[in-house]
Amino acid sequence: MSNDVPDSPVPRGALDGVKVLDLTRVLAGPWCTQMLADLGAQVIKVERPGSGDDTRAWGPPFLKDSLGKDTSESAYYLSANRGKKSVAIDFTTPTGQAQVRRLAATADVVIENFTVGQLAKYGLDYANLSRHRPGLIYCSITGFGQTGPWADRPGYDFIIQGLSGFMSVTGERDDLPGGGPQKAGVAICDLFTGIYASNAIIAALYHRQQTGAGQYIDMALLDCMVATMANMNLNYLASGKAPTRHGNAHPNVVPYQVFTCSDGEIVIAVGNDGQFVRLCTVIEMPELAKDVRFATNPARIRNRGELLPLIEARVSRATRAHWLAALESSGIPCGPINSLEEVFDNPQVKARGLEIRMAHPLAPEVRLVGNPIRMSETPPRYEIPPPLLGQHDEEILGELLSPSQYDERR
Numbered sequence: 001m002s003n004d005v006p007d008s009p010v011p012r013g014a015l016d017g018v019k020v021l022d023l024t025r026v027l028a029g030p031w032c033t034q035m036l037a038d039l040g041a042q043v044i045k046v047e048r049p050g051s052g053d054d055t056r057a058w059g060p061p062f063l064k065d066s067l068g069k070d071t072s073e074s075a076y077y078l079s080a081n082r083g084k085k086s087v088a089i090d091f092t093t094p095t096g097q098a099q100v101r102r103l104a105a106t107a108d109v110v111i112e113n114f115t116v117g118q119l120a121k122y123g124l125d126y127a128n129l130s131r132h133r134p135g136l137i138y139c140s141i142t143g144f145g146q147t148g149p150w151a152d153r154p155g156y157d158f159i160i161q162g163l164s165g166f167m168s169v170t171g172e173r174d175d176l177p178g179g180g181p182q183k184a185g186v187a188i189c190d191l192f193t194g195i196y197a198s199n200a201i202i203a204a205l206y207h208r209q210q211t212g213a214g215q216y217i218d219m220a221l222l223d224c225m226v227a228t229m230a231n232m233n234l235n236y237l238a239s240g241k242a243p244t245r246h247g248n249a250h251p252n253v254v255p256y257q258v259f260t261c262s263d264g265e266i267v268i269a270v271g272n273d274g275q276f277v278r279l280c281t282v283i284e285m286p287e288l289a290k291d292v293r294f295a296t297n298p299a300r301i302r303n304r305g306e307l308l309p310l311i312e313a314r315v316s317r318a319t320r321a322h323w324l325a326a327l328e329s330s331g332i333p334c335g336p337i338n339s340l341e342e343v344f345d346n347p348q349v350k351a352r353g354l355e356i357r358m359a360h361p362l363a364p365e366v367r368l369v370g371n372p373i374r375m376s377e378t379p380p381r382y383e384i385p386p387p388l389l390g391q392h393d394e395e396i397l398g399e400l401l402s403p404s405q406y407d408e409r410r
Helices: 028-038 094-104 126-132 157-163 188-211 221-227 230-239 273-282 297-302 304-315 320-329 340-345 347-351 393-400 403-409
Strands: 019-023 042-047 062-064 070-074 084-088 109-112 137-142 215-220 256-261 264-269 334-336 355-360 363-369
Touching (some): 019 028, 019 094, 028 109, 028 137, 028 188, 042 094, 062 363, 084 393, 094 126, 094 393, 137 188, 157 188, 157 221, 188 215, 188 221, 215 221, 256 304, 264 320, 273 297, 273 320, 297 304, 320 334, 340 347
Parallel strands (some): 019 042, 019 109, 042 084, 109 137, 137 215
Antiparallel strands (some): 256 264, 355 363
């Protein structure tokens, strides 16, 4: 069953009392602020009047109402904006700028993802806002950072996947059918940057707690994606040789890849020589484990071209169910390649409560994916569904402005 969000009180959030002013849109920034909201922060999302966050229009699919008709809320937008309150402010106008400055004056964190220097034109950059709020933590997310020869360039996830080297190691080998670079199926540069940014903000909050000082955080998609190349970076830096694409195989471990059964594909991930011995027994080819060409992982790396066809031929003779049962019973890491329908029907996914359901103003409920963080004392909490555009104008701006100012705004 899905993990319905309970109506009963939930434990205090780790970031209770932290107020975040969210000037971001699309994915990297909203992913960051959704993380902070899940952990208890109050997040106020500032959106353009009339259109709001760009992703509101990035559908279909859209959330369905009680009659099964599309609402205005795209699935893309819903994925990254839980836990926030939305206000519609045009900060290109003097009035809007004044409203954002008043919101920032009581905020602990401001986060934005506009191009370098754009918010300075409106007096909403770190230098201006921190002058009146010395403890302010201000995080900017851009494609290439605030410095360097490319700082002024716009940055998009797909472009960064190519620039960072990620696509040079992702995809099938050039000499095989379908060979060539591939992007990831999700916007991983945006997602990684959002996660890195949330870590930086939490670290800055801790620093402020110790010292009273705020600070400026400069996050770049390119920086984050280069950093997350991880072992591939070191494969190059240690050897001087750039890694290449291996498709679904692993450059440093063999056999560690997708294998085709008689009725579909599975992943077999042999992480050490002992597991390889057991694999050879399961596939009824024990002689492979004794062959000097394959007995150790370095040897298997050098001779993968001879070893893999032998394993592939044997695996292709039986079904996925047969091999998964046999491999699991022998302690060999393996798994199916699931569709998302299969993912959300998986008993482990269900047991971990990864699907949650929340009430929504336009539909009986909205199905979302919960935060993967598990904390014993301050777990993530889900109190506010992804907001409608300007849904909280009266609540937030009504407190901020005098009655006459608020009436004039309307």
